[in-house]
Amino acid sequence: MTTSPMAQLVPSYAQGQWWTPAGDPAGTQVLDANTGELLARVNSDGLDLAGMVNYGRTVGQRELGKLSLHERALVLKELAQYLNARREELYALSFQTGATKIDSMVDIDGGIGVLFTYSSKGRRELPNSNVILDGPMEVLSKDGSFAGEHIYTRIPGVAAQINAFNFPVWGMLEKFAPAFIAGVPTIAKPATPTGYVAEAAVRLMVESGLLPEGSLQLISGSARTLLDELDYRDVLAFTGSASTANSLKAHVNVVEGGVRFTCETDSLNAAILGPDAVPGTPEFDAFVKSMVTEMTVKAGQKCTAIRRAIVPQGMVPDVVAAVGARLDARIVVGDPRAEGVTMGALASLEQLRDVRGAVEEMIAAGGELAYGTLDAPVVRSTSGEDSVVDAGAFMSPLLLTWDDVRNQAVHGLEAFGPVSSVIGYADLDEAIELAAMGSGSLVATVCTNDGETARVLTTGIAAHHGRVHMLNRETARSSTGHGSPVPHLVHGGPGRAGGGEELGGIRAVKHHMQRTAIQGSPNLLTAVTGVWHTGADRVIAGAAEFGAVEGAIHPFRKSLAELNIGDAFASPLRRVSLEEITAFAHETGDTFYAHVDNAAAEANPFFPGIVAHGYLLVSWAAGLFVQPAPGPVLANYGLENLRFITPVPAGDSIRVTLTAKKITPRVTDEYGEVAWDAVINNQDGEIVATYDVLTLVEKEDVTYKNWK
Template sequence: MTSTAVAPEATTVETVPSFVQGEWWTPSAEASAGVPVRDASTGEILATVNTDGLDLAGVVNYGRTVGQRELGKLTFHQRALKLKELAQYLNGRREEFYTSSFKTGATKIDSMVDIDGGIGVLFTFGSKGRRELPNSQVVVDGPMEVLSRDGSFAGEHIYTRIPGVAAQINAFNFPVWGMLEKFAPAFIAGVPTIVKPATPTGYVAAVVVKAIVESGILPEGSLQLISGSARNLLDHLDYRDILAFTGSASTAKSLKSHANVVQGGVRFTSETDSLNAAILGPDAVPGTPEFDAFIKSVVTEMTVKAGQKCTSIRRTIVPQALVSDVVSAIGARVDERVVVGDPRAEGVTMGALASLEQLADVRAAVQSMLDAGGELAYGTLDSPSVTSLDGTIGVVEGGAFMSPVVLSWADVDSEAVHSLEAFGPVSSVIGYSDLDDAVRLAARGGGSLVASVCTNDPAVARELVTGIAAHHGRVLMLNREDARSSTGHGSPVPHLVHGGPGRAGGGEELGGIRSVMHHMQRTAIQGSPNMLTAVTGVWHTGADRNFTVETEGTHPFRKSLATLRIGDAVRSELRQVTLDDITAFANSTGDTFYAHTNQEAAEANPFFPGIVAHGYLLLSWAAGLFVEPAPGPVLANYGLENLRFITPVAAGDSIRVTLTAKKITPRETDDYGEVAWDAVLTNQNDEIVATYDVLTLVEK
């Protein structure tokens, strides 16, 4: 993706720019006034945000045309390599991203979670895309289904990319991670992305997009940025497109009710409110490693990003007898570890909320909870004394600072504790009577992104996890064994699903290659094996073979990837198996299983006619039957897949092997690639003895 226009500095110009249709864009001088964006710690106006006059229809069309065209030129592996290259490039520019991130109220640790975490997603998908997807543009899903007696008609499922755009509307708390965790799987799938970040922190996303554009790594049209309102974006989307939303449940409901979602077929996924829980097992009493790990986790989730995380622990569910101990331990750790202030100041460990508006919303939510019966067990709603950038300590009127707050509840079934989310450094401690009660209280959240279960008792872990799993998208089991190595309650990882049922939105992001498939259409295709082979690039049983020794005088193992073709095959002569062969193999390997050594016992087995050859003897012979021994393009045999033994082979029977080039996967960064060969062993009666895939590395 390249542009001749020079992007203005997003944090110093009057208006945060958008990057659309291959160039940087800001409103004309005649446009209406933009929305001011302020430094969360000082209240200083940084820039304005305005999309007055932006052609959203043109933005969508550009993605569907230019973006689709350019991404369509690349295979999954080629896209994955570009993600890796982009991750390496952005990794070298993190410090400038941190400088912008500090202005959102984020500390260095907060910024690492957002920025390094987002870059880490690119690395992960760059790796998984090459390991788990073919070097092509079609994914075969599952085996071929034979639909006719003679095998001339068959069917299977494939995935191909959706033909539209992947639009994303993100929350203010993670302007970088939120953008890149949605972008990476869409890019691997070959679908162009339109990013609409939240206004208060969108300038950080703009700084990162600026770096992405300057890298010149991405194909044109891969990524567009809308800095400001995109209220009618959905008006321009249809069944070809996907909209991924992160934010409030009320906004998600409004978007989900749009005619283009309800009737037009726009694929809509959301991640919304979540009253996540952490459950302390009855065995995890004070003094145990589990109790300490639990308290650390709760305080971390309250204070990282000032509690502005969709995965933060909002409900701390503990044995009734331990409520007081837990509240005291949380307060003690906050007193010991947490310093509130400007994240650019030395020693500060918790920064400001993203804006004064966000601060007002959190205070109002806490007050509503107090009015509903909650008690302030730790902290205050008054403006705290904070450390300013110059080192002074005091109240900063323009800063969106808040003290960590812990609430306790006499009535653990109060509706407020299970329905109101204070999106800041706030958690409620509620007591349970037994494990069934703990499960019941966790489920009162109405569906959540994540829960933690902290126990060293396997029986307790099993009962709690199986009880709450259906109410959550992810469950972390925390104990002394993984307390140090765990990525933590609040950290989604790109390998696993991020999302949750019910109140959490019912969506699903990340999850490795699963999330790539969200941007693709699963289609059933039917036809002859030859036609299925043509569409998928994978040889199917019943499709034509080219026995190259007979037609070209060349063994297929003598072909490099430049000349090898799907369907190239070799068929061996028959080789007879004798009792001496079977006995020698048993003695040399030590595999003296009775079916290979005891005639009477073998005959008594319903599967065998008597003594039979070892399956691995037959595989070894098969290799000798199909191999071309001279040095050549085949560099190594690196495995077998899908091995099945079907018909026993007795002494006196014969076997032959037919080997067919099934799938060819060149490696983009090496001078060789992988070839999967369909191997079929048959006996003298043409009955199938065994089937498997042989995997080889072959020179390009």
């Protein structure tokens, strides 16, 4: 990999090319967080931001639009594999930010993991198209000729992202992945102190050759007038301080221009220890371990770190002592490239000054330092020596206690480093009140093995938090942890935390799409969505008396190359006998009275007497539509949305109509999925049952040809 020479300008990637300012402008200096050595300079003066936005809206949109949701998801997998094979190159740079190997894994491996997860979820949960249905069709006319529903389509602009310094890789990729699947080009702006790591990741992504042109651009340095160039077509996602977020929110293009704005800001996250979790219990040990982890991973520079440990009043000294003992036993502060170091430096000297200043303000307001020191700590260097280092941004882990548990400083000041406070509560109601005093947070932990305590605390604080992590002896080993957002679940929080939402599986993809209500005939809805709608045209094979077209081929004999939405089969009628119902009841053991006792069945308001089992009817339906010989249909892998509507007594008859509803070719396999709309009717045309049959079907009819 080719990276920018140290102390040279970190380049931007704009309009398909690497860019640095003309001449040799000074720019902002970026230092090694451990040694103070000059690493690089950053300057975006003269960068054509308007051109970047236009390039994304035109070239990026065009090239991404050539791929389906599944195809873009597959690119993410290939990109993740490419980065995974080269992550050591990113580790080497990450160490310079003060990150240990574990910190770097959280950032780099975690970011790559997001790509893998979104690739998998995108291909499993989304259609292989560019339109996503949202909910069922709504019939808007008596005869069914006019209907409506909701669809998602990608927004026509760019996804601009302004990221924080603490996770230069993960922070970028967790925003990039869902935007990419949605088909929206990304313009990434990393924070200056660690932006060189993000630049290296982007360089690898570009060098992979996997990205469609225009799908990713990078601003190294100030975003300057980027927001001036955005409008209602675009989305801006920000991670950082509340003050900066508020200034962005106030921009005219957000207030009046319709820019979609989401943010994640300050968060005074809490961890609540239940009254049952006394010293000696697995819950107490798990709580202490979680506190130490959250104080020291990334040197506490995590928006999800535990800032307030809310514990029973009588256990405050126990928690302080246990956390202090674990810190003493496990934490070695120093250069992360040195042997044995478990906590590195803060990201910059400016960050060190900010954190120390916040702690000093908290102490002045009434906090008491219960563990650690504000003095420069003894740190381990790469030579193995332990000494005080003035040049690095090193800090001791700090634990504070408070006599006044409602002091606004503990609930309002965030020291964004290895700092946490322990405050006591009298009862669960007070614990809930104290947690809520954070005015909205990203995450809280509830640590208890008592179900009622978990219920009271979780429901009490849920509306104040984006995520609640419940910790007990059953999850102590398997939990991903208090401070680890996972791509499957939403990341964000109300109030002080910014009111935004990221991740959450496919929810994040839809954040980059517009939900639109569409109305029209079933035929037009089918044409727009690629999904057959009840009432739309069909080509029916099978029983002529039920509308079959002469010479039409049974759709189960068609490969994906031949099958069309609306291809259907209508079966003949099959009579239901009492003997068959009775035999099925005794063979299966399902002797529910409605199937075996006529008097009891007649007394039930839903049944006219003995009726056929619903599952018997579904089994018969399969026998009515199945094609037994080998062919393109490889397997039936399930049913969805099964509903039994009209009971079927002995003497009635049933038939089934099967319609190709949705066709999803797999981009990596020689087969795809077909969802079939199945409707069972009785001899009077009344609907007996409705459901979707799911099958795997070959793209070409290879199986049948080989069998013959």
